Structure formats: structure tokens, C-alpha cells
Amino acid sequence: MTSYQSRLGSGDGIAEELAEGQRAISIAEFFEKNKHMLGFDSGARGLVTAVKEAVDNSLDACEEAGILPDIYVELQDEGDYYRLIVEDNGPGITKEQIPKIFGKLLYGSRFHKREQARGQQGIGISAAVLYSQLTSGKPAKVTSRTQSRDEAQYFEVIVDTEENEPEISVEETTTWERPHGTRIELEMEANMRARQQLHDYITHTAVVNPHARIELKEPKAEFKYERATDQLPAETEEIRPHPHGVELGTLIKMGEETDSYSISGFVQEEFTRVGQKTADAIIDSFRDRHFGREMTWQTPQAHEDVAIEETVTEAVVNKGQEATADFADGVADTLTSHDRVAHHQVLEAVEAVGDEVQAEYGTTFGSTVRENAVEAAWGAITATRESDIYALVDEATTTRKDDAVVEAITERLAAKFEQGERHRVTRDDLRSFVDRAADMTEERDDATFGDTARENIVDALWETAALVPDDPPKIHDVAAERDTASELLDAMRAVDIMSPPTGCLAPITEDLVEKGLGKEYDADFFAAATRDASVHGGDPFIVEAGIAYGGDVESDGSAEVLRFANRVPLVYQRGACATTDVVKNINWRNYGLDQPGGSGVPNGPAVIMVHVASTNVPFTSESKDAIANVPEIEDEIELAIREAARELKSFLNKRRSMRQRREKQNKLATILPEMAQKLSGVTEREDLEIDNTMARIMNDVLVARERDGETVRLVVENNDDTNADPEITEIVDAEPAEVNGANVVEMDGEWFLKWSPTVSAGEQATLEYTLATDADPEVAVDGIEDEKLTVDA
Numbered sequence: 001m002t003s004y005q006s007r008l009g010s011g012d013g014i015a016e017e018l019a020e021g022q023r024a025i026s027i028a029e030f031f032e033k034n035k036h037m038l039g040f041d042s043g044a045r046g047l048v049t050a051v052k053e054a055v056d057n058s059l060d061a062c063e064e065a066g067i068l069p070d071i072y073v074e075l076q077d078e079g080d081y082y083r084l085i086v087e088d089n090g091p092g093i094t095k096e097q098i099p100k101i102f103g104k105l106l107y108g109s110r111f112h113k114r115e116q117a118r119g120q121q122g123i124g125i126s127a128a129v130l131y132s133q134l135t136s137g138k139p140a141k142v143t144s145r146t147q148s149r150d151e152a153q154y155f156e157v158i159v160d161t162e163e164n165e166p167e168i169s170v171e172e173t174t175t176w177e178r179p180h181g182t183r184i185e186l187e188m189e190a191n192m193r194a195r196q197q198l199h200d201y202i203t204h205t206a207v208v209n210p211h212a213r214i215e216l217k218e219p220k221a222e223f224k225y226e227r228a229t230d231q232l233p234a235e236t237e238e239i240r241p242h243p244h245g246v247e248l249g250t251l252i253k254m255g256e257e258t259d260s261y262s263i264s265g266f267v268q269e270e271f272t273r274v275g276q277k278t279a280d281a282i283i284d285s286f287r288d289r290h291f292g293r294e295m296t297w298q299t300p301q302a303h304e305d306v307a308i309e310e311t312v313t314e315a316v317v318n319k320g321q322e323a324t325a326d327f328a329d330g331v332a333d334t335l336t337s338h339d340r341v342a343h344h345q346v347l348e349a350v351e352a353v354g355d356e357v358q359a360e361y362g363t364t365f366g367s368t369v370r371e372n373a374v375e376a377a378w379g380a381i382t383a384t385r386e387s388d389i390y391a392l393v394d395e396a397t398t399t400r401k402d403d404a405v406v407e408a409i410t411e412r413l414a415a416k417f418e419q420g421e422r423h424r425v426t427r428d429d430l431r432s433f434v435d436r437a438a439d440m441t442e443e444r445d446d447a448t449f450g451d452t453a454r455e456n457i458v459d460a461l462w463e464t465a466a467l468v469p470d471d472p473p474k475i476h477d478v479a480a481e482r483d484t485a486s487e488l489l490d491a492m493r494a495v496d497i498m499s500p501p502t503g504c505l506a507p508i509t510e511d512l513v514e515k516g517l518g519k520e521y522d523a524d525f526f527a528a529a530t531r532d533a534s535v536h537g538g539d540p541f542i543v544e545a546g547i548a549y550g551g552d553v554e555s556d557g558s559a560e561v562l563r564f565a566n567r568v569p570l571v572y573q574r575g576a577c578a579t580t581d582v583v584k585n586i587n588w589r590n591y592g593l594d595q596p597g598g599s600g601v602p603n604g605p606a607v608i609m610v611h612v613a614s615t616n617v618p619f620t621s622e623s624k625d626a627i628a629n630v631p632e633i634e635d636e637i638e639l640a641i642r643e644a645a646r647e648l649k650s651f652l653n654k655r656r657s658m659r660q661r662r663e664k665q666n667k668l669a670t671i672l673p674e675m676a677q678k679l680s681g682v683t684e685r686e687d688l689e690i691d692n693t694m695a696r697i698m699n700d701v702l703v704a705r706e707r708d709g710e711t712v713r714l715v716v717e718n719n720d721d722t723n724a725d726p727e728i729t730e731i732v733d734a735e736p737a738e739v740n741g742a743n744v745v746e747m748d749g750e751w752f753l754k755w756s757p758t759v760s761a762g763e764q765a766t767l768e769y770t771l772a773t774d775a776d777p778e779v780a781v782d783g784i785e786d787e788k789l790t791v792d793a
């Protein structure tokens with residue numbers, strides 16, 4: 001119990017006392033308490049985060065301006081402090097913007113944009129400035145030059161931590177050798193204990209940004225990553241929000257601010273993927289929630305239609321016999337032409353027939369008469385609702401339900417639709433009617449109604465109910481009523497809507513994922529997969545995966561998992577990330593990797609990379625270290641990894657069978673000559689010719705050259721059980737003749753004769769040409785793995 005609670009009721013003044021303790025929280029205090037959330041929880045980490053924020057911004061800015069990024073990062077050891085310098089060749093920042101960008105938290109250009117970018121929140125760089133100023137007391141030194149200006153701007157900025165406004169201590173024009181770009185210099189209390197993470201961040205940034213040139217210089221190391229491509233990431237377009245991805249507060253705000261008048265106009269104007277048809281479906285779905293539907297009941301059949309006619313006749317007074325009869329007959333006819341009718345259809349029928357009869361007989365059928373007629377006709381129709389409900393319930397429940405039980409619940413349900421009411425219900429109303437009737441029946445009649453039975457009854461009743469014709473409210477009225485806005489939001493979510501367009505995303509693409517990995521890892525094998533776009537909470541996303549295997553990749557311990565979001569490497573919180581979870585849950589043994597215990601990160605010389613690109617990456621916190629466990633994203637991560645892993649599996653299988661083959665071949669190579677020798681010893685014949693026997697035993701493709709005077713023959717013998725398509729090139733140092741279909745190219749006194757025969761399993765092909773006898777040919781064979789090829793030439 002707090003001291004306030006213990007004194008509650010002991011007099012007034014507590015609120016006043018509490019109020020004394022209330023005060024605005026300064027940015028500095030907030031930052032101090034929450035710096036872990038922003039990635040500045042220690043000197044080691046703070047340095048990595050500051051580099052990351054500055055470099056991410058530089059890459060974003062360059063790409064937005066269509067400039068191939070050239071980024072320089074330097075860390076200088078200043079004793080207790082480190083000086084961080086990050087320079088880019090981006091578009092630069094205007095003089096007016098510099099102070100706000102660096103000296104004001106929550107100021108940025110991307111928060112409201114639905115477009116793939118590294119930065120999202122407008123916190124990053126100003127938080128780094130604040131961290132630097134709180135730990136070193138020094139301002140941020142910013143130099144920036146825009147493309148159109150000859151001179152650069154130089155600012156020294158700090159964040160006014162009470163007001164969250166920039167405070168400028170120096171502002172001047174300066175010269176700078178870069179034609180355009182931005183340079184930021186921050187001093188901070190820091191250490192290099194996270195050197196590895198810093199290197200990882202820079203290296204991995206280079207892997208997924210093969211279009212960038214990045215240089216890092218720190219007290220103990222210096223490295224440079226050159227571009228692997230001049231191709232900038234595909235340009236992205238901003239998109240409007242998707243109806244499945246907005247929250248209620250946002251919808252209300254959009255509804256208040258829109259220039260549209262109707263719901264239909266609003267959803268088509270303000271959201272992506274909504275045309276007239278989808279807008280209509282949203283409105284129908286909204287109507288169901290806002291107005292409910294009207295129950296329909298079976299109309300009395302032809303032989304019973306007297307009932308409607310009679311009651312309507314009785315309800316009409318003083319209108320003349322003939323006009324009354326025509327009116328009653330007309331209403332009955334209209335209604336019985338439908339199998340089932342709802343209240344609004346009775347209204348419409350009475351209105352239409354009333355107008356007709358009125359015109360024909362010159363007798364006024366005023367509103368009272370019409371109301372009475374509606375009431376009478378509706379009474380006749382609803383009189384039979386119990387048998388109607390019985391049929392629906394009977395159909396919707398299993399045959400095991402006792403007839404008496406169906407009757408009991410029917411009676412209770414029918415009682416919910418009172419005589420004289422227009423029977424408008426929402427689906428939720430129906431569900432509670434059914435629940436109450438079912439509960440009572442369970443209690444009183446010893447029956448059971450499980451959830452499925454209840455839902456089936458609700459479905460059966462709801463499906464027979466009719467949409468109401470009422471006009472939906474205008475969008476400003478919807479926005480003004482929280483409950484109504486919530487009905488619209490539910491309606492939008494319930495309608496199937498095409499996924500958002502993906503022009504707002506720029507995946508790395510399979511080719512560049514492999515190139516990027518190849519830049520950093522000298523592996524034997526690379527595979528990559530880029531999935532098609534999917535959606536989570538209305539935001540489109542694309543997952544890519546890459547695998548590098550073998551070669552110089554570290555083989556001790558577990559594989560390296562590289563995680564990326566919007567081309568930014570995630571270096572912290574590995575264990576809390578959806579990517580790691582998915583990697584651990586895959587059965588890697590299926591793909592030929594060692595996985596002790598059958599789960600967890602596999603062992604061996606492998607690098608597994610996963611990139612999630614989205615207009616809104618769901619991070620677990622503001623420091624953007626780990627991706628949250630969103631099922632749609634996890635599914636796509638798994639599919640992307642499996643796609644790349646399948647390629648790895650076939651590579652490993654092939655490699656294994658090649659290895660076995662080599663071992664067999666090596667054994668044969670020692671045994672065969674010994675056997676041949678023994679055999680010729682026993683048979684006393686001359687030595688056996690075993691040169692090409694190995695190729696036959698090993699089912700190899702054998703290429704052997706025979707020379708007969710000037711005729712040269714290359715015999716290609718396919719001992720395998722599948723077709724072979726070798727590319728055979730003879731390189732000769734004299735001009736060949738009668739080349740028989742070979743493609744001949746001469747280069748610096750050498751002739752290249754090329755054939756591409758297809759040799760069926762068990763068959764052979766002969767390639768023939770003529771050549772001076774003293775010339776010396778050399779053969780090269782492509783298209784057959786070394787292990788499967790024997791060349792005897």
C-alpha cells in the first residue's frame with residue numbers, strides 16, 4: 001500500500017499533493033531512463049549505434065537522391081572520449097533543416113511515409129547527438145553542402161533538453177572538398193569493446209548494399225569495401241495505407257481530415273487497392289455492423305396467401321370496397337412473389353401498391369392506412385416464424401439432436417423476434433440470442449449445444465437475413481462517433497482486399513544477394529531466394545534468403561546467421577529475433593547440415609542470411625535490433641530459407657557422390673594394374689591394355705584421340721546412363737582441314753576447333769579432322785564434371 005492509499009478517506013488534499021509532484025519530463029531525463037530502448041545503453045554499444053544511425057541515414061539520403069553512396073567512417077581515440085566522423089556524398093541538407101535534424105528529437109522525413117527506408121522514426125541521429133552531448137558536453141559538428149551551392153554550411157548544434165529544440169552555437173559558411181554531401185562529427189564517452197559488432201555492422205552493410213562504397217578507419221583497423229555493382233536499388237514509390245493495416249485512431253483522423261463526403265469516396269481516395277467494387281463490399285459489410293440485417297420470413301404459400309390479403313383488407317377502412325380489394329390483392333401478390341421477405345420489403349410493397357391504387361381510384365391512401373397495412377401484412381408473415389426457425393435450426397444441427405430439443409430452442413429463439421418489431425439484428429445480436437436460447441435449453445431440457453452447433457445456427461439465420469437499404473452515414477459523421485468508426489474499421493478488415501502494391505519495396509534480388517555474399521565470403525557455393533511480396537497488418541514485405549557454404553567460411557561451431565531489415569544489419573538481440581527463431585526451428589539435417597539434437601542453428605562452414613524489406617518492419621523495440629514474431633513474416637522467412645537450402649542440399653549431395661566416386665576411382669587405380677599384371681602372368685599373354693577400362697567401370701565419359709596419318713579422330717564414349725552434352729575444343733598449332741562441322745576460330749597462330757555433340761547413354765560419337773602430322777593438338781572438355789571425365793589424348 002502506498003502512503004497515499006493508507007491515508008485515503010482521511011481528508012482531502014491528496015489530489016493537490018499528487019499534483020505538486022506532476023511535472024513535464026525533459027527530453028534529457030526521458031533519454032537517460034530509456035537509452036537502452038534507443039541502443040545507447042553503454043559506451044561500447046553507444047558507439048556502434050551512433051555509427052549505425054549516421055551510416056543508415058547516409059545510405060537512405062544517397063539512394064533517395066539516386067546517388068551511388070560513398071561513405072567514410074572514422075573513429076579517433078581521444079583518451080576517455082572517441083570522436084566519430086561520418087561523411088557521405090549524398091544530396092546534403094539545407095541550411096534551415098540542419099539544426100532540426102540534428103538538434104531535435106522526433107524530427108524526420110519518413111515517419112508518415114509508406115515506403116521502404118532504413119530510417120523510420122526521426123529519432124536516430126538526434127539521439128546520437130544527445131548521447132554525445134550528455135557524455136562529452138560537446139556539440140555536434142555538422143558540415144553539409146547541397147548540390148546547388150558553391151559553399152558548404154557548418155553548424156555546431158546541441159539539443160536543448162528542456163524544450164527539445166536545437167541550440168546553435170556556431171553557424172558559418174565554409175568550404176568543403178566534396179561537391180555535395182554531409183559530414184557529422186560527434187564526440188562521446190565510449191570504448192571499443194564492441195569492436196566486433198562495429199566491424200560486423202560495416203561488413204554486413206557492405207554485403208547487402210553492394211552498390212555502396214564504404215570505408216572504415218578506426219584506431220586498430222582500416223578497411224574499404226568497393227562496390228560490387230553500379231546498380232542502385234530499384235526506386236521505390238510511396239503508397240497509400242492499405243485498409244487492413246490502419247488502427248482506429250488513424251482511421252478517425254483520416255476521416256476527419258478527408259475532403260471526401262461519402263464512405264465510398266473516402267475509402268477509394270485515401271486507401272490503396274480500393275476501387276468501386278471493393279468500396280461497395282466495404283459499405284455492405286459496414287451496413288451489417290451499423291444497421292444490422294433484417295430477418296426474412298417465409299411468405300405464406302399460394303394457398304395461404306388469403307392470410308395477407310385478408311389481414312390487409314381488415315386494416316383498411318373507408319377506402320371503398322373495390323380500391324381496398326385491389327390494394328390488398330396487390331400487396332399480397334407482390335409479397336408472395338418472394339420466397340422470403342424482410343420488413344423493408346413489406347414497406348416498399350405497400351408504398352408501391354398504395355401509390356398505384358391511389359392513382360387509379362383517386363382515393364387517398366395516406367400514411368395511417370399504409371402503416372396499418374404494413375403492420376397487418378408483417379403480422380401475417382411473422383406469424384409462421386417459429387416453423388421457419390425450426391426448419392433452419394434442424395438443418396443447421398446434426399441429426400443426433402432430439403426433435404424435442406430442436407423444438408425447445410426454436411421456441412426460445414422465436415420469442416426473441418417479437419411480434420410487431422421489424423426484426424433488425426446484427427450478427428452479434430444473433431449470436432447472443434442463440435447463446436441465450438441454447439444455454440436455457442441446455443439447462444432445462446438436458447441437451448448440449450457446443451460452439452460449432454451454435455455457430456451453425458447463427459450462420460443459418462444470418463444468411464437468410466437481408467441487407468438493409470438505409471443510406472450509410474457520411475464519412476465525417478462516421479469519424480465523429482468512435483463506435484461507428486470502429487464498425488467501419490471492422491468492415492474494412494472483413495472484406496477481402498488485394499495485397500498492397502510492391503513498388504514501395506526494393507529487394508536486393510537473388511543475383512545481388514549472391515554477389516554481396518561473394519564479396520565477403522570466399523565460399524564454394526552460393527544460393528539465394530527472393531520471395532514474392534506478402535502482407536502483414538496492411539504493410540507489404542518481401543523476404544530474401546542467401547546461403548554461402550564451404551571454401552574459406554569458418555567451419556568450427558555453428559553457422560553464422562546474418563539478419564537484415566531494410567538493408568540494415570541487425571547486430572544485437574540475436575536471440576530475440578524472429579529470424580533466429582525460424583533458423584533454429586528448421587530441420588537442417590534434411591538439407592545436409594549437421595544439427596546436434598535436431599534443432600538450433602546448424603553447424604558447419606555456412607553463412608545463412610535473411611533480409612526482410614517492408615514499409616514497416618515490426619521491430620521488437622525502438623533500437624531496431626530484432627524483428628518481432630509476426631506469423632506472416634516468420635512463414636515467409638522459413639519459405640525463403642528453405643528455397644535456398646534446397647539448392648544447398650543438391651550441391652552437398654552431388655559433392656558427396658563425387659567424393660565417393662573419387663575414392664572408388666583411386667582404389668581402382670591401384671587395383672587394376674595389379675590385376676592386369678596377374679592376369680597376363682597366369683594366361684601368359686602380353687600385358688592387357690587397361691588405359692580406358694577405368695572409364696568404363698566408372699561409367700565415365702571418355703574422350704580419346706586416335707591419329708591415322710593426317711586424320712585425327714576424337715572418340716567420345718559415353719559410359720554413363722544419361723545423355724552427355726560435352727563441349728570439346730581441340731587447340732592446334734597448325735591450320736586444320738576438313739573440319740566436319742567444327743566451329744573454327746583462329747587466334748595468334750592457334751586454331752580452336754569446337755564441337756558440341758550430344759552423346760546418348762552407352763553410345764559414342766567420332767569427331768574427325770585433318771592436321772599436319774607434326775602438329776600437336778591439345779583437347780579441352782567442358783560440360784562434364786571432372787570426376788566423370790576421362791581424357792586419353
Ligand SMILES: Nc1ncnc2c1ncn2[C@@H]1O[C@H](COP(=O)(O)OP(=O)(O)OP(=O)(O)O)[C@@H](O)[C@H]1O
Binds near residue numbers: 119121122127182
Ligand atoms: N546524411 C544525411 N543526408 C541527408 N538527409 C539526412 C541525413 N541524415 C539525416 N537526414 C534527414 O534527417 C531526418 C532525421 O534523421 P533521423 O536519423 O533522426 O531519423 P530517421 O532516419 O528518419 O528515422 P530513425 O529514427 O528510424 O533513424 C531523416 O528522415 C532525413 O530526412
